[in-house]
Amino acid sequence: METPATSCFLSRGAKFMLLILLNLCCCCCCLRPTMQRHNNFTDLSALLAFKSSVADPNHDLINWTTNTSFCSWTGVYCNRQRRQQQQQISRVVALRLRGLSLQGTITPLLSNLSFLNHLDLSNNSLGGSIPDALGSLPRLRLLNLEINQLVGDIPPAIFNMSNSLSNVSLASNGLSGTLPANFTLHRLQYMSLQSNHYLTGEIPSSFGSCKDLRFLSLSTNQFTGKIPTELTTSLPELRVLWLDNNNLTGTIPASTANLSKLTQLDLSVNSLTGGIPTGLGNALPNVQWMNLAYNGLTGQIPSSLPNATLTRFLDLSINQLSGPVPLNLGNMRSLVDLSLGWNWLQGSLDFIALLSNCRALVNLHFLHNELDGVIPAASVGNLSSATLSKLTASGNRIKGGIPAELGNLSSLLFLNLHTNALTGTIPLAITKLSMLQAFYIGFNSIHGDIPRELGEMTALSQLGMEANSLSGPIPDSIGNLTGLQYLALDQNRLSRIPPSMWSLRGLTVLSLPRNSLRGSLPPGVGNLKAMTYMDLSINQLEGSIPDAFGELQMLESLDLSSNSFQGLIPDSFGGLISIKTLNLSRNAFTGAIPSSLARLRYLVDLNLSLNSLEGRIPNGGIFSTLTRGSLEGNVALCGAPRLNFRPCSSEDNRTSPSKKLRPLKFVLPFVAAVALSVAVCYLLLRTIQRKRRANLTSTDDLTPNMNVYRSITYQELLRATDTFNESNLLGTGALGSVFKGQLDDGLVVAVKVLDLGKEGASRGFESETRALRALRHRNLIRIISVCSNVDFKALVLQYMSNGSLDSWLHSPNDRLSLLQRMNIMLDVAMALEYLHHHHPQVVVHCDLKPSNVLLDEDMTAHVSDFGIAKLLNGDSNSIATLSAPGTIGYMAPEYGMSGKISRWGDIYSYGVLLLETFTGKKPTDATFHGELTLRQWVSEAHSKSELDILDDRAFGNEDPDVVHRCLLAAIEIGLLCSKESPAERISMKDVVPRLAKIKEDYLSGVV
The missing domain is CATH 3.30.200.20 (Phosphorylase Kinase; domain 1)
Structure with missing residues (x-):
């Protein structure tokens, strides 16, 4: 039996024990959050380190503060991991900060997020290199850093995350270096390294060990070598293979046919050779996209290729394929885009018949081949009228007429039949194509009138009908084409320009030379304020030139030569502030040459010859460099002693027209008689030539x-x-x-x-x-x-009487002045500007060098030798392939590595040519050996503002300060054009005005 004392003692003991337990409980309760904060401190520190390494212009990371749990922060995703003693701790498993415009670098401390399985920092502006430490994340499955500004090598550790990594995208950065030859990514399903531009070396065969790989894109880099057979033999799950825009060589592996699950294959813009594997169509039943363009493929298109019936996009253009086009192409019933252009394909156009099965066809291109025969009328009319928007067949040998059935293709936006052997008239049915935006039938043998119904094609912006036998007036209805920008009707027999044409305010190019146009030019010409190029030469136009021409402030080239224009040259021509080329020769202009022409800062080509101009030749501007040939035949001109015109007398400054015209009253009848004789001889000669041509x-x-x-x-x-x-x-x-x-x-x-x-x-x-x-x-x-x-x-x-630039630069007996060198380089620049920017298709010369620049009797430069020239599509990024593009020393670096050509290669050659022209040194001179090149030699001197490298034969008695300033600026153009990277070079649109301004500054300083 308990005594009260015992009971009291036990009671106190129990209370004591209870107190200890309560204290322990309190300690534990207090300790638990402290332990949680300690275990999460690593993740918190890593995230805060990332925040401190980036700039956040949109304040998307504003809630990244220690006042809240990081699991609630923008882009941070956590899960709860069970730990000892039933404790749950939040760990970061995903960091998704896509498209937040973040700037800065990626901190290596992100590798401390040891539970991270998704890291997506794509579509930002992050720079620097990819931290090596990211390769140590043990659970990382997805790594997406695409569309940033990352540089440097890809860390090798990333290629050895064999136990986790399945999805990698590092596309659209500036990464460089090579890929590891051996790596292990057994779980890899998706890999995109495209558009880094600087990844080099061969494609590793180790990709063949990634058995689960479904998507592989290495496009738009500088990979070299052959396509590894492991890519086509060891990847049974591969759906997408993009290797385009590299420097790959060799053939397309026949084992590509093993990729039975492939849906997209892009090998375009490489230097692949050989034929298209014959079994490709049979073995790739699921392929929807096949692009083999811009290579050097040869042989015929396999007749089995159309068995890939699900194909929607097929591009075989810009190769060297020959033989007929398979008649069964129409088996590809899902075709949306078919491109066969720029090959050597031959035979008839019968393949068009089965293409009527392709009811989704949008684009059909077979331009620049050797296809002949007639366009099958019924077949072309059965093409999908609901979808077909582009049809290009230019540059072939197609005969016969333009089928009226083309008018059935109501969705057509672009129709190009340029440069064939078509005959007949323009069918009225064509004018029903109300959606047509571009229509080219130039360089054929089409005859008859231009239908007035053409005015119903109100969507037209481009119309080319040049070099045919069209006759009659240009229809008044052309004024309805309010969206027209390009109009070329030259080399026909057209007789009249309708007044309505001068209301086409959006017109930028008007080319009407070599017709039989009569009448005068109205003041309405001033409405064409968007005009950049106008050629009305070699017609029978007459009357005076309206002052309204001076309102055309965007006009760069105007040719009114070989007409019967009369009266004064308008002083308003001084308003042509963009004009570069002005030809008024072979007319009947009278009076003085307007002094306003001397103020046209971009004018580099002026021809006023064979008129009846009189009085003093203006000073300055273009007249400082003009040759006598540009003023020849104007017997009453005076001044300009360097051109051997007679000195001006006091009478030349008087205003009496009778006194000014007195010397001409004896000359004009004689000139008229001579002109009449020449005209008769010309007509007789033309008659003889026509007969000769017929026979x-x-x-x-x-x-x-x-x-x-x-x-x-x-x-x-x-x-x-x-x-x-x-x-x-x-x-x-x-x-x-x-x-x-x-x-x-x-x-x-x-x-x-x-x-x-x-x-x-x-x-x-x-x-x-x-x-x-x-x-x-x-x-x-x-x-x-x-x-x-x-x-x-x-x-x-x-015939160029003064030979080549090469002979002038490197002959001990010839000497080019500084001004002549400037003029020659400006001439060449304007030629390239025309080829690259003002021709309907981009023309790449491919072999620009001094021996291909020829000089006429006036020392005007003419670019020659187009034996390996290429015509490309009109956009600035167009490229093609060529086996031997150019000459050592002038050839762009990218040509040597890949054979891929573009306008940027011409610009590189121009840069070297300019440096050679002013230094007198060939790029292959013995001075340049080892790593030293002409460009490096000039660049070093230019950086120090030194000019002792220049050809001393060019200098005369000019002001040395003017020469120094102008030559440094000219040399800078050569250095900009010849930069290693095409992306860093300037275009010819930039070169021409820069060089024209340098020439203007030079002349203003020395005259």
Whole structure:
């Protein structure tokens, strides 16, 4: 029995024990959050370190503060991991901060997020390198850093995360270096490294160990070597393979047919050769996208390829494929886009028949091949009228008429039949294409009137009908085409310009030369304020020039030559503030030359010859460099002693028209008589030429539309060159020889005879003819005629009496002044600007060098030799491939690595050419060896503002300060053009005004 004392003692003991337990409980309760904070401190520190390493312009990370749990922070995702003693601790498992415009770098401390399985920092502006430490994240499954500004190598550790990583995207950065030859990513399903531009080396065969890989994109880099067979033999799950825009060589592996689950294959813009594997169509039943364009593929298109019936996009363009187009292409019933252009495909157009099965077809391109025959009317009319928007068949040998059935294609936006052998008239059904935006039928043999119904095609913005036999007036209804921007109707027999045409306010290019246009120009010409190029030359236009021309402030080129314009040259021409080329020659202009022309800062080409101008020749501006030929035939002009015109007298300054015209009253009748005689002779000669052309049988049809050239027979060439006598030999090149010759009518020409025994000669002949026949610019060599048969091919070209720039630069007996060098480089720049920006298709010369720059009697430069030129699509990023693009020393670095050509390669060559022109040093000079190049040599001197590297033969008695300033600026242009990276080079649109301004500054300082 308990005693009260015992009971009291136990009671106190129990209370004591209870108190201890309560204290322990309190301690535990207090300790639990402290332990949780300690265990999460690593994740918290890593996140705060990331925040401190970036800038957050949109304040998306404003809630990243220690006042709240990081699990509630923007882009942070946590889970709860069970720990000992039933405690739950939150750990970061995903960090998704996509598209927040974050700037700065990625901290290596993110590797402390040891439970992280998703890291997405894509579409920001993060720079620096990818931290090596990210490769140590043991649970990381997804790594997405695409669309940032990351640089440097990809950490090798990332390629060895074999136990976790399945999805990697590092695309659209500036990463460089090579990929590890050996790596283990057994769980990899998605890998995108595209658009880094600087990744190099061979594609590792280790990708073949990634058995679960479904998506692989390495496009738009600089990978080299062959396509590893492991990619096509060891990846059974692969759905997407993008290797385009690299420098890959070799053939397409036949084992590509093993990729039976493949839906997208893009190998375009490489240097692949050989044929298309024959089994590709049968073995890839699921492929929807196949792009093999911009390579060097040869052979025929396999007839089995159309068995890939799910294909929606097929691009085989810009290769060297030959043979017929498979008739069964229409088996690809899902086709949306079919591109076969820029190959050597032959045969008929019968393949169009089955394409009527392709009810989703939007784009159909088979331009620039050797396809012939007629367009099958019924077949083309059955193409999908609901979807087809683009049809391009230019640059073939298509005969017959334009089918009226084309009018059924009501969704058509773009129709190009340019440069074929089409005949007949323009069918009225075409004018029902109310959605058509671009219509090109130039360089054919279309005749008849332009239908007035053309005015119903109100969506037209581009209309090209040049070099046909169209006649009659330009219809008044053309004024309804209010969206028209480009109009080319030159080289036809058109008789009248309608007043409505001068209301086309959006027109930027108007080309109407070589017609029979009559009438005068109205003041309404001033409405064309968007105009940049206007050519009305070689017509029968008359009357005075309206002052409204001066309102065309965007006009860069105006040619009114060879008409019957009269009266004064308007002083308002001084308002043509953008004008570069102005040709008013061969008219009947009278009065003085407006002094306002001297103030046109960009004017570099002025021709006022063969008019009746009088009085003092203005000083300054273009008149400081003008040659006598530009003013020849104006007998009453005076001043400009350097041009050997008579000195001006006091009478020349008087205003009495009768006194000014008195000397002419004896001259004009004589001039008129001579002009009449010349006109009669000209008409007789044209009649003889037409008869000769009708009887011409010695030329084949290698180049369509030979009738645009003057007819010259082989026998006449023999007479002209004294049977190609060596005494007339001007030079030899890689593909043939050039002879001086005098034709039967006395015209002196250069005859370029191809050596058909040399590889590539025939193709070079066709390339040069194709390139030159549609080019019209004063600084490009002009093709006069072509003589071609089975065993003889020759181009008849303008004769350049002053030889090549190369001979002037490197001959001890010749000397070019500083001004002449500036003029020559400006001439070449304007030629390239035209080729790159003002021609309907981008023309890339591919072999610009001093020997291909020829000089006429006035020392005007003409770019020549288009034997390996390429025509590209019109956008600035267009490229193609070529096996031997250019000459060592002038060839762009990217040409040597890949053979991929673009306008940027021409710009590099121009930069080297400019540096050579001012230094007198060839890029292959013995001075340059090892790592030292012409550009590096010049760049070092330029950085110190030194000019002792320049050719001392160029200097005269000019102000040294002016020379120093101008030459430094000119050399800078050469250095900018010849930068290693194409992306850093300036365009010819930038070069021309810069060089024109330098020339203007030079002249203002020395005159």
